[in-house]
Amino acid sequence: MRISVYVPFAVSAVLAVLGPRLAHRLPPRRAAWALVCAALVTTAGWLGALALLAFTAFARIPEIAEEGAWSVAVLSAVEPVRLFVGVAGVAGLLAACTGLAVSCVRQVRAVLRVRRECARLPGDGELAVLDDASPEAFALPGGLRRPGRIVVSRGMLSCLDGREREALLAHERAHLRGRHHLFQAVWRLSAAANPMLRPLAGSGCYVLERWADEEAADRVGDRSVVARAVARAALAASGAPHRSLAATGGAVPRRVKALLAAPPRQRRLPLPLLAGGLLLALCCGSLADATMDNEEIVETAMYAACAPAVPAAHIAHHGDLECRRPRDMPLRQKGRDTGAGGSQVGDLHQHLPGYLTRDCELLKP
DSSP: OOOOGHHHHHHHHHHHHHHHHHHSSSHHHHHHHHHHHHHHHHHHHHHHHHEEEEEEEESSSSHHHHHHOHHHHHHHHOOOOOOOHHHHHHHHHHHHHHHHHHHHHHHHHHHHHHHHHHHHSSSSSSEEEESSSSEEEEOOOSSSSSOOOEEEEHHHHHOOOHHHHHHHHHHOOOOOOHTTTHHHHHHHHHHHGGGGGHHHHHHHHHHHHHHHHHHHHHSOOHHHHHHHHHHHHHHHTTTTTTTTTTTTTTTTHHOOOHHHHHOOOOOOOHHHHHHHHHHHHHHHHHHHHHHHHHHHHHHHHHHTTTTTSSSSHHHHTTSOOOOOOOOOSSSOOTTTTSSOEEEHHHHHHHHHHHHHHOOOOGOOO
């Protein structure tokens, strides 16, 4: 708990620095899956660490301690997290939950807006051609039962020749087939909860465009044709508003350079992916260790609450020593501490000094 609770924060910082490099070194499809898994695990670790820190502050409130049946004095003595750090955890958790809720609302509104746009499009096939002179080309994802649609304007089609149009449509079909909008939603939600992951979300959008470029190159059979289609579409749509899942998205010069180079090699287990997996495993392991330590600290405070004869000053003096619950000692159950002749709390009061004297360093002279 002293160090392990802060490991998810360090992992988030490392991924924010190494994530963009990982996106450019791995094949696009593998990089997209690696980034989305990293975003999910790191965000869960981020929220879990903030929740543990926030609990250390809430647990010191007398009303909550009374409801949970633990001693505030003992908890403050043995808890390695300072009170101001716990308060900062409360603020961070509130900010993360607020950002996550706002982002969820925006995602829902975006989905509803896309469905309305799909309903207004002419025709009922996959391709919808708009009678508009402004060059536009993008994909509108569908739902579970409704397929997505590809929207291309007349102005965009006039800028491309036959093979380049085929490459453009193959690019947009790759977005729909890979359900790239779900990847984008995960990255946006993760960045809303964990601001350190914003560089990861930016790199993810570039990776999705590269993924669609590579699938279009495989479908057309000529990488240079796809590179020309991407370049001409980007030049034609330079003044148009930016849309999600558009062929003109991402860093276009870098995409064209990658298409003109050799296809990315598919390695079985590249070193960056292995390092990222170990980093995420460290995040999960440290959070589990911090959770177990926090549970033991709370149990220590609960058992101390059953023995009012234990001086809090003595516990505070030896607060740096380890005190664990004996395995054979029963847990206090609230609501069963009454009764004549043999109450459970009475038994705990009778036997707790022996337990603590034998197994807990706090009561040693």
